[in-house]
Amino acid sequence: MWAAHVTTTAARALPDEYTLDHLDHLESEAIHIFREVAGEFERPVILFSGGKDSVVMVHLALKAFAPAPLPFALLHVDTGHNFPEVLTYRDETVERLGVRLVVAHVQDYIDDGRLRERPDGTRNPLQTVPLLDGIEANKFDAVFGGGRRDEEKARAKERVFSLRDSFGAWDPRRQRPELWDLYNGKHAPGEHVRVFPLSNWTELDVWRYIEREGIELPDLYYAHEREVFARDGMWLSAGEWGGPKPTEEVQTRQVRYRTVGDMSCTGAVDSEATDVAGVILELAASRLTERGATRADDRMSGAAMEDRKKQGYF
Missing domain, CATH: 3.40.50.620 (HUPs)
Structure with missing residues (x-):
């Protein structure tokens, strides 16, 4: 004792x-x-x-x-x-x-x-x-x-x-x-x-660590104006991979990316977060994982x- x-x-x-x-x-x-x-x-x-x-x-x-x-x-x-x-x-x-x-x-x-x-x-x-x-x-x-x-x-x-x-x-x-x-x-x-x-x-945790350590990231992780089009509930970037289709309207929106990968399946989210602190505030209020919200390849099946x-x- x-x-x-x-x-x-x-x-x-x-x-x-x-x-x-x-x-x-x-x-x-x-x-x-x-x-x-x-x-x-x-x-x-x-x-x-x-x-x-x-x-x-x-x-x-x-x-x-x-x-x-x-x-x-x-x-x-x-x-x-x-x-x-x-x-x-x-x-x-x-x-x-x-x-x-x-x-x-x-x-x-x-x-x-x-x-x-x-x-x-x-x-x-x-x-x-x-x-x-x-x-x-x-x-x-x-x-x-x-x-x-x-x-x-x-x-x-x-x-x-x-x-x-x-x-x-x-x-x-x-x-x-x-x-x-x-x-x-x-x-x-x-x-x-x-x-x-x-x-x-x-x-x-990743974003709080980025803030604490002062780690630099590519700019597309922060809110910026970008030409995008809507497909399957996501904002995708136009590119050589085949988007958009003639029926898909290209818009200029203020977006950021929560994850980056192949442009054909990685969606952006509407955002006002132009710095790390803004991203942390957005994430604290979010209930969707980054892949669930922005990755089309994970939606192919429940076990994709x-x-x-x-x-x-x-």
Whole structure:
């Protein structure tokens, strides 16, 4: 009883600089995961698209190994329909950090017949084969992804270390327990592990961390005037992917993007949030996940994401 009292009293006496808030805990967990992977695997890589989650991942990885340079390469699957602003941001970041960027181009697979263009013009589902080929060709054995459990029900099933078989497929029944933050990276030759340092983060956590750390993002994450058209309840950007149809009216609206991906399936939302603080206020009042509100590819079926993950999607 006395020992418990002493422990409690000592804990209360700790100065503020020795206590961790919610973001500190999330940051500490993610940094621990990056260091675990660096110790367990030979050739890890970070999936980096220039989107906010991958940007936060790179920021955390830099913190994990500072003052040393980033010890991982970056990998991006370019659909050919990515937002130009995001590609510019990606390339500027790679140049600033002096890291190796591996780009797998979906267009190359369409050109040589390995993949076929979809009738709806959406290329997001076509990313799986170039991704798996890029992992195999470069012998990456651990692949960091920015997936979060709050995004979508299939991603909520993921462990932090997610084993993929020799075909890159995900089997929920092979998920390993992760008690006490102990991660099992064991894998057979030809297999690899997907790693999700942001699993326990929410979209709001990500934005609060961006605010706290002063992280710069592509401008399309903030409200700006853009030519868009309505389709399936979303505002889509016109582009070479095939939109809009003759019956779809193009309008100039003030919008922002909650997530970025293939232009053909990533919708914008009406917004007045021109800075990080404004985005946080909007999110605090929202009841829709970013993928549920703005990603058409997740609406194909109730199990769309899970089906793609079983085939090797991130």
